[in-house]
Amino acid sequence: MPVNSWVDAARLTVTVGHFGSGKTEFSVNLALALGAAGHPFALADLDIVDPYFCARECKSQIEAEGGRLIASSNACFNADVPALPPEVMTLFDDPKLYSVLDIGGDAAGARVLVRYRQQMINRCARVLCVINANRPFTDAPEKAAAYVKSIEATMGVSISGLVNNTHMCEQTQTKDILHGAELITEVSSLTGKPVVCHCVPQEYIQKLPLLHPIFPMRLYLKKPWQD
Amino acid sequence: MKREIWKGSEAIAEAAIRAGCRCFCGYPITPQNEIPEYMSAKMPAAGGVFVQSESEVSAINMVYGAAASGIRAMTSSSSPGVSLKQEGISYMVGAELPAVIVNIMRGGPGLGSIQPAQGDYYQATRGGGNGDYRTVTLAPANLQEAVDLMFDAFDIADQYRNPVMILADGLIGQMMEPLVWKEHKPRNLPPKSWAADGRKGRDHNNFITSLLVEAADCEAHNRCLEKKFQEMEDKECRWEEIMTEDAEVLLVAYGTPARIAQTAAEHLRKQGIKAGVFRPITLWPFPARRLREIAEQRSVKVVLDVEMSLGQMLDDVKLAIGECKPVRFYGRVGGSIPTVSEVEKAAAGAYEEVK
The missing domain is CATH 3.40.50.920 (Rossmann fold)
Known part of the structure; x- marks a missing residue:
């Protein structure tokens, strides 16, 4: 069985989580993984909370791999306008299209999903909650579990699984990921949600043989001074 | 020390609370909305006051009032909003009131864009308000420095009884970076015997004003300020x-x-x-x-x-x-x-x- 069989286990994936959990990096990587698995794919940027470091900045990388990026119109590309692009409906309606919907942080960001609640339920969308144990607001199982609950309460749809994306931006070490794995296991028992995967920078894959399933990640949203 | 991942704006707000800030007044503007948002969530628990004012002008004047009472107060905004605060900053220098003003700069002039910029250098270092005045202006390049400088900013403000500006571009406000919360050694600061915090057995009232009607008095006041500016130049350069x-x-x-x-x-x-x-x-x-x-x-x-x-x-x-x-x-x-x-x-x- 391939390690990442979970990747395309659902046609629609919605990523939620706390600010700074790395939802967007995870969403971009997942969208590209869907493409690499041979599916027509799309990434929708539905983050109406954050003005910078959004999935829409990865348009060229997504399109280079044959994917489609759905975001607010070009007129709003650099504006924090809380407008949702109408093309999002394509993701629910096209039965062949695999897609990732990247949602803004916290319950505030998840509020946009209320608009798509019925479509998400009808199309059996999977909702993944991304957790970074190095964020001070989700650094204890109870705190992370509270976020899971508050996001669920806002969007009115159940979270299907948890993603351990414990990182230190470009300074992530294997101990960060292992620490996150411990925390997310406890969050899983508190919430009853399964752990779907552990995100690991590509260069660390060999260093974490006991962790599974792992999801190899590349950083796409780089800061302007990073090579 | 435990390293944590923070977003710039929220880290700046947390640093201010840890530095003893107990009054935040502000009005939302991108890319620094997380500062007032964080303050609204955390300031009451710290025993402080959060006010979302009706405008940037009222926010800076509320900070004037809070600072006059002797507590550590701050406001934050982004470029066009900081323009609106200039009068208040000039008044605070004139009245010798300490406060911290955070400017997370975006594109200008005018409403400009919400992306990062540094177009407010003149405004911060030359003063957008009236009169001969200076504000120590601190410019962090990473989030560790941003939080460390918040502690210094409040200390510098109290030491010289003068507003201090944190001038950061939008990236500092919006990006995520690891940081640690270091032990901060506070400066040996003079007591705020000048504060308008009640009579408290004094034989006089403390009046706080920037109005000096007589030219000779106003000039003498300017000369006192000049001495402070000179001392800041000598001691605070980094x-x-x-x-x-x-x-x-x-x-x-x-x-x-x-x-x-x-x-x-x-x-x-x-x-x-x-x-x-x-x-x-x-x-x-x-x-x-x-x-x-x-x-x-x-x-x-x-x-x-x-x-x-x-x-x-x-x-x-x-x-x-x-x-x-x-x-x-x-x-x-x-x-x-x-x-x-x-x-x-x-x-x-x-x-x-x-x-």
Whole structure:
């Protein structure tokens, strides 16, 4: 069985989580993984909370791999306008299209999903909650579990699984990921949600043989001074 | 120490609370909305007051009032919002009130864009309000420095009874970075015997005002302020030197462009051009003396100032360096960020030109 069989286990994936959990990096990587698995794919940027470091900045990388990026119109590309692009409906309606919907942080960001609640339920969308144990607001199982609950309460749809994306931006070490794995296991028992995967920078894959399933990640949203 | 991942704006807000800030008044504006948002969530639990005011003008005047009572107070905004606060800042300098003002800069002029910029250098260092006044202006380049400087900002403000400005570009407000919460040694600060916090057995009332009707009184007051400004210039200047010992091309940049300049300098060294970076941390007082000394090094052939503006710090760089070495400029504006390769090209071009 391939390690990442979970990747395309659902046609629609919605990523939620706390600010700074790395939802967007995870969403971009997942969208590209869907493409690499041979599916027509799309990434929708539905983050109406954050003005910078959004999935829409990865348009060229997504399109280079044959994917489609759905975001607010070009007129709003650099504006924090809380407008949702109408093309999002394509993701629910096209039965062949695999897609990732990247949602803004916290319950505030998840509020946009209320608009798509019925479509998400009808199309059996999977909702993944991304957790970074190095964020001070989700650094204890109870705190992370509270976020899971508050996001669920806002969007009115159940979270299907948890993603351990414990990182230190470009300074992530294997101990960060292992620490996150411990925390997310406890969050899983508190919430009853399964752990779907552990995100690991590509260069660390060999260093974490006991962790599974792992999801190899590349950083796409780089800061302007990073090579 | 435990490292944590923080978003810039929320880290700045948390640092302020840890530094003893107990009053935040502000009005939302991108890209710094997380500061008031965080304050609204956390300030009450810290025993402080959060007010979302009806405008930036009222926010700065509420800070004036809070500071007058002797508590640590701050406001934050982004460029157009900080423009609205200028009158209040001038009044606070005149009334000798300590406070911290955070400006997370975005593209201008006017409403401009919500992307990162550095177009408010003149406003911060020259003063957008009226009268002869100065505000110590601190410019962090990373989130660790941003939180460390918040502690210093409140201390400097209290020490000199003068507002202090944190001037950061939008990237500092919006990006995520690891940081640790260091033990901060507070300065030995004078008691706030001047505060309007009740009579408390004093034989006089404490009046706080910037109004001095008699010209002679007003001049005397200005001379007292002048002494304080001089002391700030003497004691509060800060900067960082990166690979400057043998630099042939000296890049000067503050805030996140300094990090872009540093990557560019590292690349240039691999190409055989010895580049270094001089990063002012205080924009006022500007570290002119040290910049001049480095520019005078025999190795330095040319100085390249890099900003997210049309060239505002450039004035201070030229004042510091004078005619001693040629000064060139590279800037992007309106929310566009200089790339590493653009800075490399500009530096290599300047080097070729003067070689």
